[in-house]
Amino acid sequence: SAVISQKPSRDICQRGTSLTIQCQVDSQVTMMFWYRQQPGQSLTLIATANQGSEATYESGFVIDKFPISRPNLTFSTLTVSNMSPEDSSIYLCSVGDRRGDFGPGTRLLVL
Amino acid sequence: GQQVMQIPQYQHVQEGEDFTTYCNSSTTLSNIQWYKQRPGGHPVFLIQLVKSGEVKKQKRLTFQFGEAKKNSSLHITATQTTDVGTYFCADGGSSNTGKLIFGQGTTLQVKP
Numbered sequence: 001s002a003v004i005s006q007k008p009s010r011d012i013c014q015r016g017t018s019l020t021i022q023c024q025v026d027s028q029v030t031m032m033f034w035y036r037q038q039p040g041q042s043l044t045l046i047a048t049a050n051q052g053s054e055a056t057y058e059s060g061f062v063i064d065k066f067p068i069s070r071p072n073l074t075f076s077t078l079t080v081s082n083m084s085p086e087d088s089s090i091y092l093c094s095v096g097d098r099r100g101d102f103g104p105g106t107r108l109l110v111l
Numbered sequence: 112g113q114q115v116m117q118i119p120q121y122q123h124v125q126e127g128e129d130f131t132t133y134c135n136s137s138t139t140l141s142n143i144q145w146y147k148q149r150p151g152g153h154p155v156f157l158i159q160l161v162k163s164g165e166v167k168k169q170k171r172l173t174f175q176f177g178e179a180k181k182n183s184s185l186h187i188t189a190t191q192t193t194d195v196g197t198y199f200c201a202d203g204g205s206s207n208t209g210k211l212i213f214g215q216g217t218t219l220q221v222k223p
Contacts, residue, residue, distance in 0.1 A: 001156070031209045042199060043154065043213045092153055097209045099144065100201070102153040 002027055002095050004103035012109045013083055020079045021106045023093035028073035031097065034066070037090040037105070046091075049076040083110045115202050117214030125222050130187040132217035134200035141205040143183045145174060148216075149196040157185075159203060190221045 003026040013019050023032065032049040046066055048056040055068035069077045080087050090105045116135045124130050134143065142161045146154040158167055160176035160183060167174045173186045187194055196219060202212040 033209060033211075042215045043211070045210060045212070048208075048210060094211075095209065096156075098203070099156045099159060100146070100154065100209060100211050101156065105153045 001099070002029065002101045004093060004095065004101060006093060006103040006106050008106055009104065010107035010109075012111060015084050015110055017083055018079055018081045019083065019108060020077050021091050021093075023076045023078070023103055025074045025095055029095040030073070031095065032070065032076045033094045033100075034068065034076070034078045035092045035094060035102075037092060039088070043092065046078070049078075049093075080108065083108075085110045115200060115212055115214040117200055117217055119217055120215060121218050121220070123220045123222065124190050126192060127189050130190050130194070130219055132185050132198050132200075132219075134183045134185075134214050136181050136202065139180045140183075140202055141180075142203040143176060144201045144203045144211065145183075145185055146199045146201060146213075147196050148199065152196075154199060187219075190219070192221050192223050195219060195221050 005024045007022045034046040035043040036046055037043045045058050046061045047068055049068050049070040051070045051073055065081050067079045088110045090107050092102050092105045094100045094102045118133050142159055144159045145157040147157055148154045158174050163180050164178045165176040171188045175184045183200055185198055197216045199216045200214040204210050
């Protein structure tokens with residue numbers, strides 16, 4: 001299984017600001033995914049981070065709000081833009097085709 | 112869109128009792144995966160089921176995939192306090208891209 005790290009592990013932000021979350025994998029992977037887990041809820045896929053092309057967003061998520069970069073096969077970033085308290089969640093990246101290996105998550109609180 | 116329903120939402124058991132969580136889909140699943148998330152942790156892969164009627168065991172955990180590949184279950188025998196957490200099923204999709212559609216999860220509390 002892949003070893004995945006995320007930065008920051010947690011943050012408290014003011015509404016209207018943006019936060020960029022980094023995801024680093026210890027091996028080259030084709031697909032990387034970003035999920036959101038709202039408090040007490042399940043995981044919802046935000047987008048697939050594609051290397052060399054734009055991310056593919058799921059219904060309800062847009063690039064202006066959640067821009068994603070994927071500069072190489074081991075790294076991706078997710079930005080949460082113009083934050084509101086409703087964006088308070090855990091954001092997780094994952095990799096893997098036949099099984100999901102998840103990073104430790106970034107716990108975001110927006111005040 | 113594709114939805115995976117999971118019940119119950121919560122389960123409190125006495126240590127030593129059994130526990131089962133159920134997952135249902137309105138459409139046929141190519142594969143189903145199970146994850147465990149400890150409090151404050153991230154989801155950890157437990158198993159993938161692919162074949163109709165498949166049954167797999169991991170120590171005290173038994174995973175089943177329905178004959179019609181529309182439902183699945185996870186059964187824990189003789190729960191221990193280390194089993195505490197939220198168990199999620201997830202639709203792994205037909206193309207094994209890694210994209211997962213998660214059920215709502217079942218949170219298990221075990222009283223010692």
